[in-house]
Amino acid sequence: METAQLEALATSPAALAAAFVLGALWGSFANVCIYRWPPSPEHPHGQSVVAPGSRCGACGKPVRWYDNVPILAWLWLRGRCRDCGTQFSARYLLVEALTGLLFATVWWFAVDARAALEPLDLRVVRAAIGAAFAWTMVVVIFIDLDHMLILDRLTLPSVAGFYALGVVLPERTWTDGLIGAAVGLALVRVVADLFLLLRGKHGLGMGDGKLLAVVGALLGWKGPVVALFGGAAVAVVVVVPAMLVRGALGRGAGADGAADGEGGDGADGADADAPPPPVPWAERRLALWSLAVVAAAVAAVLLTPLPPWIAALALVALALADDFLGLTDGPEPADARAARGDEPAAAGVDEAHQADDDLAPGALPFGPFLAVTALFWWFAEPYVMFRLGL
Numbered sequence: 001m002e003t004a005q006l007e008a009l010a011t012s013p014a015a016l017a018a019a020f021v022l023g024a025l026w027g028s029f030a031n032v033c034i035y036r037w038p039p040s041p042e043h044p045h046g047q048s049v050v051a052p053g054s055r056c057g058a059c060g061k062p063v064r065w066y067d068n069v070p071i072l073a074w075l076w077l078r079g080r081c082r083d084c085g086t087q088f089s090a091r092y093l094l095v096e097a098l099t100g101l102l103f104a105t106v107w108w109f110a111v112d113a114r115a116a117l118e119p120l121d122l123r124v125v126r127a128a129i130g131a132a133f134a135w136t137m138v139v140v141i142f143i144d145l146d147h148m149l150i151l152d153r154l155t156l157p158s159v160a161g162f163y164a165l166g167v168v169l170p171e172r173t174w175t176d177g178l179i180g181a182a183v184g185l186a187l188v189r190v191v192a193d194l195f196l197l198l199r200g201k202h203g204l205g206m207g208d209g210k211l212l213a214v215v216g217a218l219l220g221w222k223g224p225v226v227a228l229f230g231g232a233a234v235a236v237v238v239v240v241p242a243m244l245v246r247g248a249l250g251r252g253a254g255a256d257g258a259a260d261g262e263g264g265d266g267a268d269g270a271d272a273d274a275p276p277p278p279v280p281w282a283e284r285r286l287a288l289w290s291l292a293v294v295a296a297a298v299a300a301v302l303l304t305p306l307p308p309w310i311a312a313l314a315l316v317a318l319a320l321a322d323d324f325l326g327l328t329d330g331p332e333p334a335d336a337r338a339a340r341g342d343e344p345a346a347a348g349v350d351e352a353h354q355a356d357d358d359l360a361p362g363a364l365p366f367g368p369f370l371a372v373t374a375l376f377w378w379f380a381e382p383y384v385m386f387r388l389g390l
């Protein structure tokens with residue numbers, strides 16, 4: 001085919017439709033990963049996403065290949081198992097449709113909108129990278145909503161993978177992703193340490209830090225900054241009304257109910273769990289160490305002729321050492337937020353949807369806000385930079 005024909009095909013509605021279908025197929029796989037990767041009582045390390053094939057969670061019968069068609073199968077079976085009639089969560093449909101829409105949108109932004117800027121092959125590479133990023137964020141969001149967990153098995157390979165993909169793009173240098181990953185880790189570390197030091201509570205977990213490392217590895221240092229502060233802003237906009245609504249309904253007094261002056265708690269069973277006691281000072285002090293390390297890295301970049309990537313490399317290495325060796329791992333457990341005080345009980349973590357309880361103020365996962373904002377930034381960055389004249 002001629003270049004002009006390929007160009008016309010790539011920017012046609014048919015290409016968008018194909019991107020949607022491909023996204024829905026990947027969304028179907030995302031559902032498997034979201035369901036099988038997290039640890040459960042029977043599978044402490046999660047399950048394989050390859051084998052065995054999909055089966056009904058209630059009756060154990062394998063799903064037939066023609067009932068595995070994304071979106072359509074859910075619709076023609078009206079979300080029920082063909083064998084036993086058990087109702088499946090509408091979330092399977094949601095994840096497939098969402099991933100399909102994201103892939104189509106990514107294609108439009110990368111291939112259609114940049115048609116005047118770049119040759120087709122580079123735009124297609126951009127679309128593929130954007131789709132991989134969107135898929136990863138979808139999996140992160142829904143696992144975090146379900147389990148308050150951001151899995152190392154997802155984030156650590158993604159840091160390496162998206163760093164390598166980012167380097168392919170002509171506007172990125174080999175240090176961008178490295179510095180971005182370090183900024184993502186350091187930002188969360190500093191916020192978490194300050195929160196622990198000042199409030200005596202665990203706020204962010206390093207699972208969030210590794211998520212921002214993924215974002216930075218692909219998008220450079222601006223990605224984690226936008227995701228953290230943008231995500232916090234979106235969280236405030238979402239959480240404050242949710243707390244007000246709960247307050248108006250006379251529920252959810254547990255998390256911040258100190259001001260209510262209610263004498264006997266436990267009248268309402270849902271709020272029976274009291275907030276965890278503050279972390280003792282001796283333990284809080286450990287946060288000073290990692291704050292000192294980050295401060296030293298920043299000072300080294302600002303005050304010495306040392307190239308920034310060396311400090312970035314040191315921070316990334318330190319974070320990995322934290323993880324694998326537990327060297328400086330004082331305040332926060334190495335593995336995401338698993339051992340956090342306000343963590344929902346491990347029992348029944350393989351339930352596909354228990355987000356209702358997680359919406360209690362104080363038990364809201366932050367990862368989805370970070371991931372949504374980071375994804376938004378993937379789309380918005382070229383336009384924002386253009387507007388700012390950068």
Ligand SMILES: [Zn+2]
Pocket residue numbers: 056057058059060061081082083084085086
């Ligand atoms: Zn069944």
